[in-house]
Structures are given as structure tokens and as C-alpha cells.
Amino acid sequence: MALLFLTQLLNSLAFAMLLFLLALGLSLIFGVACVINLAHGAFYLLGAYLGLALGSSLGSFWLALGLVPLLVGLLGVLVERFLLRGLHGQELEQVLITIGLGFVLADLLRAFFGAAIRSVPPPAELAGPLLLGSFVYPKYPLFVLIMGVLLFLLVRLLLTKTPFGVQVRAVTADPGMASTLGIQPARVSLLTFGIGTALAGMGGVVGAPMIALAPGLDAQMTLFALIVVVIGGLGRIEGAFWGAILVGLVDGFGRLFLPQLAMFLIFALMALVLALRPEGLLGRRMA
Amino acid sequence: MATVQRRQVVKAGLGLMGLAASSRFSFSLAQQDPIRIGVVLSYSGPYARLGQEITRGMELYLDKVGYQAGGRRIQLLREDEEADPAVAVRKVRKLVEQDRVDLLSGIILSSSAYGIRDYVHERQIPLVVANAQANGITRERRSPYIFRTSISAWQQHYPMGPWVAQNAGKRVFLLALDYAFGREATAAFKEGFLQAGGEPVAELYTPLGSTDYSAVISRIAAARPEAVHAVLSGSDAVIFLRQFSQFGLNRTVRLAVSGEVTDETVLEAIGDAAVGAMSTNQWVYTLNNSANREFIRAYRQKYNAVPNHFALRGYDAMQFIVDAINTVQGDVTNRQRLLRAFESAKIISPRGFVQMDSVTNNVIQRVYVREVARIDGILTNRLLADLGVIRDPG
Numbered sequence: 001m002a003l004l005f006l007t008q009l010l011n012s013l014a015f016a017m018l019l020f021l022l023a024l025g026l027s028l029i030f031g032v033a034c035v036i037n038l039a040h041g042a043f044y045l046l047g048a049y050l051g052l053a054l055g056s057s058l059g060s061f062w063l064a065l066g067l068v069p070l071l072v073g074l075l076g077v078l079v080e081r082f083l084l085r086g087l088h089g090q091e092l093e094q095v096l097i098t099i100g101l102g103f104v105l106a107d108l109l110r111a112f113f114g115a116a117i118r119s120v121p122p123p124a125e126l127a128g129p130l131l132l133g134s135f136v137y138p139k140y141p142l143f144v145l146i147m148g149v150l151l152f153l154l155v156r157l158l159l160t161k162t163p164f165g166v167q168v169r170a171v172t173a174d175p176g177m178a179s180t181l182g183i184q185p186a187r188v189s190l191l192t193f194g195i196g197t198a199l200a201g202m203g204g205v206v207g208a209p210m211i212a213l214a215p216g217l218d219a220q221m222t223l224f225a226l227i228v229v230v231i232g233g234l235g236r237i238e239g240a241f242w243g244a245i246l247v248g249l250v251d252g253f254g255r256l257f258l259p260q261l262a263m264f265l266i267f268a269l270m271a272l273v274l275a276l277r278p279e280g281l282l283g284r285r286m287a
Numbered sequence: 288m289a290t291v292q293r294r295q296v297v298k299a300g301l302g303l304m305g306l307a308a309s310s311r312f313s314f315s316l317a318q319q320d321p322i323r324i325g326v327v328l329s330y331s332g333p334y335a336r337l338g339q340e341i342t343r344g345m346e347l348y349l350d351k352v353g354y355q356a357g358g359r360r361i362q363l364l365r366e367d368e369e370a371d372p373a374v375a376v377r378k379v380r381k382l383v384e385q386d387r388v389d390l391l392s393g394i395i396l397s398s399s400a401y402g403i404r405d406y407v408h409e410r411q412i413p414l415v416v417a418n419a420q421a422n423g424i425t426r427e428r429r430s431p432y433i434f435r436t437s438i439s440a441w442q443q444h445y446p447m448g449p450w451v452a453q454n455a456g457k458r459v460f461l462l463a464l465d466y467a468f469g470r471e472a473t474a475a476f477k478e479g480f481l482q483a484g485g486e487p488v489a490e491l492y493t494p495l496g497s498t499d500y501s502a503v504i505s506r507i508a509a510a511r512p513e514a515v516h517a518v519l520s521g522s523d524a525v526i527f528l529r530q531f532s533q534f535g536l537n538r539t540v541r542l543a544v545s546g547e548v549t550d551e552t553v554l555e556a557i558g559d560a561a562v563g564a565m566s567t568n569q570w571v572y573t574l575n576n577s578a579n580r581e582f583i584r585a586y587r588q589k590y591n592a593v594p595n596h597f598a599l600r601g602y603d604a605m606q607f608i609v610d611a612i613n614t615v616q617g618d619v620t621n622r623q624r625l626l627r628a629f630e631s632a633k634i635i636s637p638r639g640f641v642q643m644d645s646v647t648n649n650v651i652q653r654v655y656v657r658e659v660a661r662i663d664g665i666l667t668n669r670l671l672a673d674l675g676v677i678r679d680p681g
Contacts, residue, residue: 004509011501117333117496117522119529119556129535136508138533141501212498212526215331255502259493 003135008256009249014141014210016248017148021203022221023228023240024155025196031172031235032185032192035084035094039102041222043197046105047072047204048213049113052120055205061123068205069198076197080190106218122209140209147206152241159237168192172235227266231273233283242282321360322612322619325382327403328393328417332370333496333522336552337395337597341417344601345392347585348609356609357617364388368399370495375399376406383412389619390415392604397421397440397467404428413625417604418597422471425649426681434629434648436604436641438569439679440471444518444545446654446674447567448479455543455565456513457485462503462527463518465492472518472545480516488512493523500527504534515540520547525556532560541565549659551595554666564659565671570596570638571657572667579637593665603636607643610634647681 022044029037037043047068054064079101087093121127122140129136159165167188170178175185203221224247232243250269254262273281326345328338345363354361364386366378375394382388383406391407391414394400400419407414408430416424416433420440424433451459459480463469469492477487488510493503500523507515519527524547531537537560542548546568549561572583572594582602586594607629612619614628630645641652654677657668 004505007505007508008502011505015499114335117335117498117525119522119525121529121558122533128533131535136535138530138535140533210499212522214333214496214498214522217498252502256505259502 004256006135007137008252010137010141010145012248012252013245014144014148014248015252016245017144018203018207018210019224019228019248020148020152020241020244021199021206022225023232023244024151024237025199025203026225027229027232027234027237027240028168028192028199029196030229032168033080033084033189034091035098035193036226037098037193037196038095038222039079039098039105040197040200040225041218041220042102042105042109043072043076043200044204044207044221045109045213045218046075047201048120048208048217049109049204050201051205051208052113052118052213055120061205061209065202065205069202072201072204073194073198077190077194079197080193084193085186085190102218102222106215110215117212117214118208119212120208144206144210152237155237164188164191227270229280231270231280233280236282239280239282243280246281319359319617321362322356322390322617323362323364323386323388324390324392324608325379325386325388326363326365326393327368327375327378327382327391327399328365329370329395330365330367334368334370334395334520337418337521338368338393340552340595340597341393341395341601341604343586343590344598344603345417345605346601347582347589347598348602348605350589351585352609356612357615359612359617361609361612368393368395370396372396372398372402376402379403379406383410388412390608392608393417394419397424397471400424401428401467404430404433408432411622413622413629415604415608415629417600419468420472421467422475422679425647425679429648429681431626431648434607434643436607436643436650437600438652438654439649440468441475442649442652442677442679443567443569443654444472444475445479446677447516447543447656448476448481448485449483450567450656450672450674451476451514451516451543451565452480452483452485455541458488458511458513459485459543460507460510460512460515460540461487461490462507462515463492464495464520464523466495468520469518473516476516476518493519495523497523498526500530501534503527504530504536507540508534508536512540514543516543516545517548518545520545520550521553524548524550524553528553528557528561528564532557537561537563546596546657549657549668550597551593551667552597554659555593559661559666561659562661562666566657566659566668567654567674568596568657568668569652569654570599571655571670572665573662573669574638574655576637576639578635578639582637593667599637603634603638603641606634606636607632644678644681647679649679649681651676651678653677 026040050068051064055061126139126143130139167183171185171188179185228243228247232239250265254265330338368375394416395418397419400421414433416435418437422439422441463473542564544566546566549564549566610632611628615624633642641650644651654674656672658671660669
């Protein structure tokens with residue numbers, strides 16, 4: 001029983017790190033550009049399919065892991081520059097554009113890669129289980145878990161210690177004041193959108209060997225990312241991190257003990273958080 | 288009246304001899320319209336691959352007979368079942384009412400088979416079920432218009448129960464998809480398994496189209512069974528087997544599964560992880576008979592891939608249809624004669640001699656135990672044991 005708990009704890013945390021990658025991008029983009037990017041799941045799916053295609057044609061998972069976020073991030077930059085920039089301040093229109101973009105991306109992927117569910121093998125170095133005495137656990141989810149924690153620490157360091165990080169935080173806090181201080185909110189917003197979508201694309205590459213790839217996954221992933229940021233609080237990376245862990249645990253243990261109620265439990269958690277702390281567990285209270 | 292028409296047609300045919308020579312189907316076209324067969328299979332969703340393979344099998348057999356039966360041309364009209372019984376009902380209605388098909392075939396999901404049963408029965412359209420294994424469709428809900436050329440869930444899984452208890456272990460974890468097929472197959476396996484003194488350690492049902500099996504695998508690891516009897520198909524089988532080996536369970540727990548789990552379409556996606564897994568099915572790649580050798584050769588030549596039991600099911604469904612249409616000499620409007628032709632049909636299939644059971648409208652056939660192996664570089668299943676001729680009691 002203890003082993004079952006430990007295994008499922010690790011499964012849940014690995015899935016949580018995947019959600020963190022998604023929620024982090026969503027949260028950063030919202031903080032800076034004030035756009036809820038509902039195409040986020042589609043960027044995840046794009047990353048996953050590109051990872052599948054590049055991984056098999058280049059023969060290296062690691063090369064795909066490096067290249068795909070760049071490509072997806074580039075697309076994100078183009079989307080911000082040519083689709084969203086013109087609608088600055090018109091939040092409803094921006095949200096609608098991202099929904100439409102999500103549909104277009106997902107359907108293009110379906111047309112190109114087909115509707116079959118794909119399963120991507122993990123790289124050879126991370127295939128198979130790790131044996132720790134009587135405890136057996138696959139290497140790949142452990143890798144995802146460690147990568148997620150490292151990424152969290154790295155992004156936190158970047159946001160607090162680097163000039164770009166300071167700019168991002170300044171624009172998030174008060175775009176008007178930031179621009180009077182010589183920061184160009186447009187440039188920061190463009191880069192943040194690129195980084196946010198690149199993180200979603202990276203999530204796709206990393207997630208594909210852990211969960212399968214299929215049409216419809218985009219909507220599922222957008223929904224998960226939204227739930228995470230609603231629970232954790234928008235605009236702060238700590239919110240995305242702890243929110244993802246909470247959702248991952250509720251989902252994982254829900255599916256183990258109450259498979260029929262797993263999704264209900266997540267929504268119940270979200271409703272509870274919204275009722276008690278509408279700004280999210282770690283969100284800042286808006287004046 | 289009929290003779291006059293035929294004479295006129297013959298005259299017209301002679302007059303057009305020169306033109307006719309240019310077309311392969313000219314004579315049959317001059318006589319009648321093609322026979323239209325509505326095929327409802329999943330072409331998207333978790334069972335997309337199954338639909339593709341069954342269609343390949345059907346087309347392979349039609350190639351063999353030049354798309355002709357009973358002197359008439361055969362035309363397939365395909366519709367997507369989408370792994371959704373509600374969609375299957377809609378598509379069947381469309382094929383019958385709008386496209387006016389003469390026959391129906393296909394149907395992957397057991398729940399689709401149950402869903403369309405009453406409509407097909409009332410409209411009196413002959414249906415040849417090429418895949419769906421729902422027991423009830425040839426038992427309490429049988430219809431004189433519905434024939435199954437694949438296998439029933441009971442027929443495939445019941446004989447595996449005693450065999451697993453004797454050869455794989457008495458403590459077995461039961462895992463299956465949470466819909467008609469998974470539940471019926473598990474019940475049938477359990478029936479035989481309990482009679483032989485087996486002890487199921489747990490019974491778990493998962494939703495169709497899951498993307499993650501890690502919670503299931505944690506439970507299997509905790510239960511420490513000697514073997515797992517899994518009834519999964521399509522993408523669920525791929526994801527389950529991949530995670531099963533990622534967790535290293537393939538070293539400590541034996542797989543004694545339904546034939547769908549180690550189908551060649553699944554094996555190509557997961558590689559060597561499943562080598563050694565045992566399964567039960569009506570067809571084995573290594574069966575040594577001339578029909579099987581011809582089927583394998585034709586499939587490999589046309590699709591450049593390893594054939595699988597879904598392609599076989601499509602191939603045989605079409606063989607039964609062509610056989611019955613030949614018996615009635617292309618006259619599919621006389622329903623009673625056509626139904627009798629189906630009831631008494633016997634075919635030489637790649638799986639061996641297969642005969643329609645005129646009591647249940649379900650085929651009588653041999654069932655085999657197979658083992659995943661690499662043969663001449665091809666990942667497939669080899670014959671392990673012959674469980675004998677099995678007839679669904681109805």
C-alpha cells in the first residue's frame with residue numbers, strides 16, 4: 001500500500017510538472033499582455049506533434065526538445081505581432097482570436113497527422129524502469145519531475161535577478177508606469193508571448209512520451225492550464241507551480257481511488273478556491 | 288416479360304460490342320447496377336486504425352474477386368463510426384435511407400452493434416458484423432438479418448480462462464475497457480478461469496480512449512499478480528503496453544491478454560516491449576495453410592506491412608458476403624434467399640475452415656493461444672496452442 005501511494009505520488013507530481021509548464025506560459029502571458037491565451041493547448045499539441053515528427057526524422061529526442069520550443073515560440077511571436085498587437089486593450093476580441101487560432105491549429109494538425117492516437121517512445125537513456133530495492137519506477141516521469149522543478153527555480157531566478165525579468169515584473173505590475181520609466185511594454189509583451197508559447201511547445205515535447213497524443217488533447221490541456229492558474233492565482237509563477245501540484249495530486253489520487261469522480265474533484269477544488277479566495281491561493285488581491 | 292428484357296439487353300449488348308470491349312465491367316453493367324454495401328467503421332478516434340485495417344482487408348478480398356459477385360459489380364460506401372454508438376446509428380440510417388444500400392457491414396464497437404440492432408432488424412437490411420463482439424447480438428438480441436463473421440466476446444475469451452489458470456498462473460489481475468466488449472470479454476474469461484480454480488486478485492475497468500495508464504499500472508504493481516488479463520484495443524492497448532514496460536512490470540508479471548492487445552497494429556507502435564505476451568484469438572500469423580499464406584502475401588504486397596487480425600476480419604466479412612451473393616446469383620432483392628445463403632455459408636479463411644452457425648448467426652471456428660515473437664525480423668504472434676473448435680452457445 002505504501003508503495004502504491006509513493007508510485008502514484010510520483011505519477012501525480014510528474015503530471016503536475018507538465019501542467020506547470022503550461023500554466024507558467026499562460027500566467028506569464030496574462031501578466032504582461034493581459035490576454036488569456038485560449039490557444040495555449042493548441043500550442044502544446046503543436047509542440048507535441050512537431051516533437052514526434054522531428055524526433056523521428058532527426059533521430060534524437062534531445063534535438064527535438066531544443067528545436068521545437070524555438071519553432072513554437074517563433075510562431076507565438078508572429079501571432080502576437082500580427083494578430084494580437086492591433087487589438088491592444090480590447091480583451092474580448094483578443095480572447096476570441098486566440099480561441100479561433102486554437103481551432104485552426106488543432107484542425108491543421110489533425111489534417112496533417114491524422115486522427116490516430118500516437119504514442120511517442122521516451123529517449124533510449126530514459127526508457128525503462130529505475131530499480132531502488134523493491135521499489136520500481138520508470139525513469140521518464142522522474143526526468144519530467146526534476147526538469148519541472150529546475151525550470152521553476154530557473155524562471156524564478158530570471159524574473160528576480162535579470163533586467164528582462166525586472167521589466168516583465170514592472171509591466172505586469174503597471175504598464176503605464178513602466179513605459180514612463182523607459183521600458184517598452186510592446187517589446188516585453190512580444191518576448192513574453194514568445195516565451196510563453198515556447199513553454200507550451202516544450203510541454204508538448206516533454207509530455208508526449210508520458211501521456212499519449214490525440215486530437216482533442218488541446219482543449220483538455222487548455223482547460224487544465226486554466227484550472228491551475230485559477231486555483232494558483234494568475235500572474236505569479238509560484239501560483240502556477242503550487243496550483244499545478246495541487247491539481248496534479250487531486251487528479252492522480254482521484255483517478256486511483258475514484259476513477260469516475262476524478263474530473264469532478266478537480267472542478268470541486270476550483271469552485272472551493274473561487275468561493276474562498278477568488279484571487280487564487282497565491283494571487284494578489286486586486287484593488 | 289423477363290425474357291423479353293433480357294433479349295433486348297443482349298441485342299443492345301451485341302450492338303455495342305465495339306464499345307463494350309473497351310470496358311472491363313461492360314457486361315455486368317449492361318445487366319444491372321452495382322450491389323451497394325454500406326460499411327460503417329471508425330475512421331477517427333481511438334479505433335481509427337482498426338477501421339483502416341478492416342477496410343484494407345475488405346478491399347484486399349474484393350481485389351481478389353475483381354470487385355464482382357454473382358455477376359454484379361460490388362460498390363462500398365464508407366461512413367465513419369467515430370467510436371460512438373450514437374454516430375453509428377446516424378450513419379446507418381443515412382446509408383439505408385439516403386444511399387439505399389443493399390447490405391450493411393463493418394461495425395467496430397460492441398455498443399454500436401447494440402445501438403443499431405433494432406433499426407436494422409425493423410428495416411430488414413442484412414448486416415454482416417465484421418468486428419463488434421457483443422455476445423447479445425447473436426444471443427438474446429439476435430436477428431435473422433444480422434450475421435457475425437468475426438467472433439463473439441464469449442467465444443474468444445471463455446476458452447482462455449482454463450488455459451491461463453493452468454499455464455500462466457492462478458492469481459490474475461483483470462483489466463478491461465469500460466464498455467460492452469470489455470465487460471463481456473472479462474465475464475467470459477472469468478467464467479472459464481474460476482471453473483479451473485483461478486483467483487482473480489482485482490477487477491478494474493478503464494474508460495475507452497484513456498491517454499494515461501499509470502494509475503492502473505500502480506494498482507497492478509501493488510496487487511502483485513502472477514499475470515494480467517487485459518482486454519484493451521487500439522490506442523488504449525498501445526499506451527498500456529508502453530507504460531507496462533516503462534514501469535518494468537514486464538519482468539515480473541506475465542501478460543495473458545485478449546488478442547486485440549497484441550495485435551500487429553499495436554506491436555508496430557510499441558516494439559519489442561511485448562515479446563513473450565500470450566493472447567487468445569481466432570487467427571495467428573504463423574498458421575500453416577494455403578489461404579493464410581495467400582492472405583499474408585497479398586497484404587504485404589499491397590500495403591507493404593505485416594497483416595493483422597483486423598484486416599483478416601475485413602477480408603473474411605467480405606468473403607462471406609461475396610459467397611452469399613454468388614449463391615443467390617446476384618439477386619439481393621430476394622431477402623429470404625439471401626438470408627438462407629448467409630445461414631449456410633462456409634468459407635476457407637486464412638484462419639482455417641469457418642462456418643456460419645445457422646442457429647445463432649455467429650461463426651463456428653477454432654480459437655488459438657498465441658505468443659508475441661520476432662519471426663524473420665517481423666514482430667508478430669506465433670502459435671502456442673490450439674484450443675479447438677469453439678461454438679458460441681447462443
